[in-house]
Amino acid sequence: MKTLTNTKWLTACHVDDAVENGGVCIKHEDQQIALFYFTRRNEWFATQNECPHKRQMILSRGMIGSLGEEPKVACPFHKKTFSLRTGECLSGDECAIKTFPVKVEDGLVYIGVE
Amino acid sequence: MVGNKFCEKLLEKSTDFKLIIFSDEPYRAYDRVHLSDYINKKPLEELYMCSEDWYSSKNISLHLNDPIVHLDVTKQYVESGRGIKLNYDYLVFATGSSAFVPNIPGIEKEGVFVYRTIEDLDLIKAYAGGVQKGAVIGGGLLGLEAAKALMDLGISKTSVIEFAPRLMPRQIDQAASTVLQQKLSALGLETLLSKATASIEGDQKIQHLHFTDGTILEADMLVISAGIRPRDELALKSGIVVGPRGGIVVNKHMQTSEPNIFAIGECALFEEMIYGLVAPGYEMAEVAATTICEGDKSFKGFDMSTKLKLIGVDVASFGDPFIEEPYARTIVFEDKNKGIYKRLNLSPDGKHLLGGMLIGEANSYNMLLQTVNNRLVLPENPEDLVFGERSASGQSASTGIAALPDDALICSCEGITKAQICHAVTEQNCENADAVKKCTKAGSGCGGCVPMVKDLVTMTLKQQGKYIRNVICEHFQLSRQELYDLVKIHELKTYDEILDGLGKGDGCEVCKPLVSSLLASTWNEMILQKGNDTAQDSNDRFLANIQKGGTYSVVPRIPGGEIRPDKLIVIGQVAQKYGLYTKITGGQRIDMFGAHLNDLPFIWEELIEAGFESGHAYGKALRTVKSCVGSTWCRFGLHDSVSFAIRIEERYRGIRAPHKFKSAVSGCIRECAEAQSKDFGIIATEKGWNLYVCGNGGSKPQHALLLASDIDSETCIRYLDRFLMFYIRTADPLTRTATWLNKMDGGIDYLRNVIVNDSLDMAQQWEEEMEKLILAYTCEWKAAIETPQIRKRFSHFVNVPDEKDTSVRFEEMRGQKKAADWNTPSITS
Ligand code: SRM
Ligand SMILES: Cc1cc2nc3c(=O)[nH]c(=O)nc-3n(C[C@H](O)[C@H](O)[C@H](O)COP(=O)(O)OP(=O)(O)OC[C@H]3O[C@@H](n4cnc5c(N)ncnc54)[C@H](O)[C@@H]3O)c2cc1C
Ligand code: SF4
Ligand code: FES
Numbered sequence: 038m039k040t041l042t043n044t045k046w047l048t049a050c051h052v053d054d055a056v057e058n059g060g061v062c063i064k065h066e067d068q069q070i071a072l073f074y075f076t077r078r079n080e081w082f083a084t085q086n087e088c089p090h091k092r093q094m095i096l097s098r099g100m101i102g103s104l105g106e107e108p109k110v111a112c113p114f115h116k117k118t119f120s121l122r123t124g125e126c127l128s129g130d131e132c133a134i135k136t137f138p139v140k141v142e143d144g145l146v147y148i149g150v151e
Numbered sequence: 152m153v154g155n156k157f158c159e160k161l162l163e164k165s166t167d168f169k170l171i172i173f174s175d176e177p178y179r180a181y182d183r184v185h186l187s188d189y190i191n192k193k194p195l196e197e198l199y200m201c202s203e204d205w206y207s208s209k210n211i212s213l214h215l216n217d218p219i220v221h222l223d224v225t226k227q228y229v230e231s232g233r234g235i236k237l238n239y240d241y242l243v244f245a246t247g248s249s250a251f252v253p254n255i256p257g258i259e260k261e262g263v264f265v266y267r268t269i270e271d272l273d274l275i276k277a278y279a280g281g282v283q284k285g286a287v288i289g290g291g292l293l294g295l296e297a298a299k300a301l302m303d304l305g306i307s308k309t310s311v312i313e314f315a316p317r318l319m320p321r322q323i324d325q326a327a328s329t330v331l332q333q334k335l336s337a338l339g340l341e342t343l344l345s346k347a348t349a350s351i352e353g354d355q356k357i358q359h360l361h362f363t364d365g366t367i368l369e370a371d372m373l374v375i376s377a378g379i380r381p382r383d384e385l386a387l388k389s390g391i392v393v394g395p396r397g398g399i400v401v402n403k404h405m406q407t408s409e410p411n412i413f414a415i416g417e418c419a420l421f422e423e424m425i426y427g428l429v430a431p432g433y434e435m436a437e438v439a440a441t442t443i444c445e446g447d448k449s450f451k452g453f454d455m456s457t458k459l460k461l462i463g464v465d466v467a468s469f470g471d472p473f474i475e476e477p478y479a480r481t482i483v484f485e486d487k488n489k490g491i492y493k494r495l496n497l498s499p500d501g502k503h504l505l506g507g508m509l510i511g512e513a514n515s516y517n518m519l520l521q522t523v524n525n526r527l528v529l530p531e532n533p534e535d536l537v538f539g540e541r542s543a544s545g546q547s548a549s550t551g552i553a554a555l556p557d558d559a560l561i562c563s564c565e566g567i568t569k570a571q572i573c574h575a576v577t578e579q580n581c582e583n584a585d586a587v588k589k590c591t592k593a594g595s596g597c598g599g600c601v602p603m604v605k606d607l608v609t610m611t612l613k614q615q616g617k618y619i620r621n622v623i624c625e626h627f628q629l630s631r632q633e634l635y636d637l638v639k640i641h642e643l644k645t646y647d648e649i650l651d652g653l654g655k656g657d658g659c660e661v662c663k664p665l666v667s668s669l670l671a672s673t674w675n676e677m678i679l680q681k682g683n684d685t686a687q688d689s690n691d692r693f694l695a696n697i698q699k700g701g702t703y704s705v706v707p708r709i710p711g712g713e714i715r716p717d718k719l720i721v722i723g724q725v726a727q728k729y730g731l732y733t734k735i736t737g738g739q740r741i742d743m744f745g746a747h748l749n750d751l752p753f754i755w756e757e758l759i760e761a762g763f764e765s766g767h768a769y770g771k772a773l774r775t776v777k778s779c780v781g782s783t784w785c786r787f788g789l790h791d792s793v794s795f796a797i798r799i800e801e802r803y804r805g806i807r808a809p810h811k812f813k814s815a816v817s818g819c820i821r822e823c824a825e826a827q828s829k830d831f832g833i834i835a836t837e838k839g840w841n842l843y844v845c846g847n848g849g850s851k852p853q854h855a856l857l858l859a860s861d862i863d864s865e866t867c868i869r870y871l872d873r874f875l876m877f878y879i880r881t882a883d884p885l886t887r888t889a890t891w892l893n894k895m896d897g898g899i900d901y902l903r904n905v906i907v908n909d910s911l912d913m914a915q916q917w918e919e920e921m922e923k924l925i926l927a928y929t930c931e932w933k934a935a936i937e938t939p940q941i942r943k944r945f946s947h948f949v950n951v952p953d954e955k956d957t958s959v960r961f962e963e964m965r966g967q968k969k970a971a972d973w974n975t976p977s978i979t980s
Binding site: 050055056057061077092099103114 | 193
C-alpha cells in the first residue's frame with residue numbers, strides 16, 4: 038500500500054459495518070468508493086466503485102479472491118477481474134481501476150482520498 | 152513491428168553483428184496491431200514490443216525520432232535527420248507504410264485524421280471530446296476498426312463510407328457484407344456503400360461531406376482509411392528499384408536491387424504484392440535474417456487469411472474466399488435472424504476445401520484454415536464443417552487436430568508448427584496454453600490460434616496417458632463430484648472451512664459460487680448465513696438478478712402459473728409503488744424489473760405479506776413448472792395438469808442444483824405446456840403420466856426423452872426424487888440435465904436402469920436425502936428481511952444507508968421504464 042504525504046483521510050465506516058471477505062460502497066462527495074475487507078488475509082483495500090468495462094457502479098458488490106498471490110475483485114456483470122493492490126485489469130484488455138490507501142484505527146476505517 | 156522482429160531473429164542466429172536502428176517515430180517499437188486498445192486507455196507501456204533496456208542488453212543502438220534522410224548505395228552510408236552519418240555492411244528497410252490520403256478538395260480541413268500511429272491516435276483523442284458525428288472513409292478492415300475507435304470515444308453517431316458496393320471488399324462477398332452491415336447497424340454503426348466523396352466542406356473545420364451522387368453527410372470529424380502507401384520514398388531517391396504503384400521490389404530472399412540492402416514488412420513488394428499484415432512481415436524478417444547469416448531460406452508468398460472481432464462481430468476469411476463455379480463448389484449457410492453467414496468453397500470434386508468466409512460466428516476458423524492449408528481430405532458431408540459447431544464442438548475439433556500433419560502451421564504470427572507445440576508438452580512439460588506460450592511464443596501475436604493451442608495441449612497430454620482432471624480452479628485441485636463427496640463425508644458447512652481443509656489460496660469467482668451451490672444442495676440451509684453470503688454468486692447474494700445499470704428484478708413464485716385476482720392486484724400495486732417495469736415472463740409468471748437494491752427488502756416485505764414467496768429466478772434451482780389448463784377446463788384434458796404442476800413446483804422449490812432446472816405438465820399429448828423441452832416434463836395419458844427427462848430449450852434445444860410411461864402420480868414423484876438427486880450428485884458445474892445426459896456413458900438406457908430399476912442400489916438413500924432437503928425448505932426472502940444483519944446488506948452506501956445509488960438511469964418506453972443503455976459502447980462484447 039502506498040503511503041502518501043498529504044493524504045486526506047475520509048472516515049468511511051465502522052469495522053463492524055464492513056462485510057467480511059466482501060465489499061461495501063462508500064459515498065464521498067460525488068464519488069463512489071468500494072471498500073473491501075479481505076478478512077482471510079486480514080487486509081483492507083479500496084478502489085473506485087465503477088467497473089470500467091461498461092461503466093457500472095458495482096465493484097463493491099463483486100466477489101473477491103486471489104490469482105496466485107494477487108488479491109482481486111470480479112465484477113458481477115461480466116466477471117472482469119481487477120487487482121485490489123494495483124487496480125490492474127487481470128482479464129486482458131480492459132483498463133485499470135483507481136485504488137486508494139486504507140487504514141484502520143480504533144475500530145474506524147479510513148480511506149486516503151487525496 | 153517487423154524491424155524489431157528482424158533484430159530478434161538475427162540475434163538468435165548470430166551475435167557477430169552490431170545493430171543500429173533508426174526510427175521516424177518518437178517511440179520504441181510498439182504493437183500496431185493492437186493500436187486501438189490505446190483508445191480504450193491501454194497504457195502505451197503495455198503496447199511496447201520489448202522493455203526499454205532490451206536494446207542496451209543486446210548491444211543495439213537505438214535512435215528514436217531520427218529518420219534516415221539520405222542513403223548512398225555506392226559509398227554504403229546513411230545519414231539521419233539529426234546529421235548522424237554511418238557506414239553499413241547490410242541495410243534493412245522496414246519502413247512500413249503510411250495511410251493513403253486521396254486528393255479530395257477540403258482534405259486539409261481541421262478535424263480530418265488518419266489512423267496509423269500513436270501520434271495519430273493522440274490527435275484523434277484530443278479532438279473527439281464533444282464531437283457528435285463522426286465519419287470514416289474506407290470500409291475495409293482498418294476503416295471499420297477506426298469506426299469502432301470513434302464509437303469507443305463516445306461518438307455515438309458514426310458512419311462508414313465505402314466506395315465499393317460492399318464492406319471489406321478484399322475479404323468478403325456481397326451476401327456476407329449485407330449480413331455484416333445489418334449487424335453493425337444494430338450496434339449503431341451506419342454504413343454507406345457505393346459512395347464516392349466529392350469534397351469536404353466547412354469553414355476551417357469539417358462540417359459536411361459531399362458525395363458525387365449529390366447527397367450530403369454531416370460530420371464533425373473524419374478519419375481517412377482508404378488504403379496504405381508503402382514508405383519507399385528514401386529507396387526511390389537512392390536509386391533502388393520500386394514498383395510502378397509503390398513498394399520496394401524484393402526477390403525471394405528479401406533483397407532489393409542492391410543485394411546487401413533488404414526490404415521487409417509493409418514497404419516490401421514481393422511478386423507485385425504488398426503484404427499488409429504482421430504474420431507475413433515476420434516471415435520476411437526470418438528470411439532476411441537467415442539470408443544475412445548465409446543460410447538458405449526463401450519467401451514463398453503468404454496466406455492472407457484473417458480473423459478478427461469487429462465491434463464484437465466475428466469476421467474471418469481464409470484461403471481463396473471468392474473462388475466460384477466452375478472452379479469450385481460453394482456451400483452457403485445464412486441465418487439472417489442471428490446475423491450469421493458462412494461460405495465454404497470446395498474443390499469441384501468435393502474433396503478439398505479451397506477457402507471461405509465466416510461472419511457472426513467463427514469458432515471453426517482455425518480448423519477450416521488448417522483444412523485448407525494442409526489439403527486435408529474433407530469428410531463425407533462437408534456441410535458438417537459449418538453446421539458442426541452445433542454438436543459437441545470439442546469432439547470434432549480434437550479428432551480434427553489429430554489429423555493435422557506435424558508441420559501444420561498453428562501460430563502464423565510466430566511461425567510455430569503443431570510439432571513444436573506438441574514437443575513443448577512432451578519435452579518441456581508444458582501442461583497448459585500459457586506454458587506453451589512462454590516456451591514457444593505460440594499465441595503471443597494476434598492470439599487467434601490460442602483455442603487450437605489449448606486443444607493440442609489437451610490432446611497431447613491425453614496421448615501421454617496423463618489424466619486430465621476436470622479440476623475446479625487454481626484453488627481446488629478436485630472435480631466438483633470429488634468435492635461434493637468430501638463435503639458430505641466431512642460435514643463441512645462453510646466456504647472458509649472447505650477452502651482451509653481442501654483448497655489453497657483465497658478463492659475466486661469460479662470456486663466460491665460452486666462451493667456455495669454444493670453446500671446448498673447438500674444441506675439446503677439459508678444461503679446468506681454469516682460467513683457464506685460473500686461466497687455466493689452476485690445474484691444469489693442479493694436474492695435477485697442484477698440488471699443493466701445495477702438494479703434488480705423481482706420474481707415471486709407463481710406455482711404452475713396459476714394466480715388469483717387479488718394476488719395479481721398486489722403485484723400491480725407493488726410495481727406501481729416502487730416504479731417497476733412489469734412483464735409476463737416466458738416461464739408463466741411475472742417479472743418486475745428496475746428495483747433499487749435499497750428497495751428490495753421493502754418490496755419483498757409487501758409481497759410476502761400478501762402470501763408470495765421467492766421464485767428463485769436468481770438461483771441454480773427450480774425455476775418454473777409450467778402447466779396447461781388441463782382437464783379442469785380443456786375439452787381434451789385427461790388429467791388435472793395444473794394441480795400436478797403446483798404440487799411438483801412446491802415440492803422441489805428452492806433446491807439448489809448444478810444448474811437451474813425447469814419443468815412442465817401438459818394435460819394431453821397436444822402438449823400446450825411444452826413439457827418435452829424441459830429438464831423434466833410430464834404428459835397426461837389415458838392411464839397416468841408419461842415422464843420425460845433431460846430436455847432443454849435455450850441455445851441448443853433438445854427434446855426430452857421418455858423415462859417411464861403410464862405411471863401414477865406417486866411413482867412419478869419417486870422417480871423424480873431419484874432423478875434429481877442423481878443429477879445433483881454427479882453433474883459438472885453449470886451443466887443442465889440435457890448436457891449431463893449427453894455425456895453419460897450408456898445414455899438414457901443407463902439412466903432408466905438407475906432410476907427405474909435401481910441398478911445402483913441408491914434409490915432409497917436418494918429418496919431420503921430428497922425428503923430432508925424438502926423439509927429444510929424456507930423462503931429465503933422471508934429469512935432475509937427478518938434477519939437484521941442480512942437485511943442491512945441491502946443498501947447501496949454503507950455510510951449513508953438510506954440513500955439510493957444516484958448513478959442509476961432509466962429511460963421511458965411505452966409508458967413504462969427501461970434501463971438506460973450501457974454508459975460506453977461495448978469494446979469486445
Ligand atoms: C425473464 C425471462 C425472460 C422473459 O422476460 O420472459 C428470462 C430471463 C433471463 N434468462 Fe432465461 N428467461 C426466461 C425464460 C427462459 C426460457 C423459457 C422457459 O423457461 O420456459 C428459456 C428456455 C428454456 C430452458 O431453459 O431450457 C430460457 C433460457 C435461458 C438460458 C439458456 C439455458 C440453456 O440451457 O441454454 C439462459 C442462460 C443460462 O442459464 O446460462 C437464460 C438466462 C436468463 C437470464 C438469467 C440472463 C442473466 O443472467 O441475466 C435472464 C434474467 C433476467 C432477469 O433478471 O430476470 N435463460 N429462459 C424468463 C423468466 C422465466 C421465469 O419466469 O423464470
Ligand atoms: C490500426 C491498425 C490495425 C491493424 N490490425 C492488424 C491486424 O489485426 N492483423 C495484422 O496482421 N495486421 C494489422 N495491421 C497491420 C500491421 O500493423 C502492419 O502490417 C505492421 O505494422 C507492418 O510492420 P512494419 O514493420 O512493416 O511497419 P510499421 O510497423 O509501420 O513500422 C515502420 C516504421 O518505420 C518508420 N520509418 C519509416 N520511414 C523511415 C525512415 N526513413 N527512417 C526511419 N524510420 C522510418 C515508421 O515511422 C515506422 O515506425 C494493423 C495496422 C493498423 C494501423
Ligand atoms: S433471451 Fe437473452 S436477452 Fe432475452 S431474457 Fe433471455 S437471456 Fe435475456
Ligand atoms: S461491467 Fe464490469 S465486467 Fe462488464
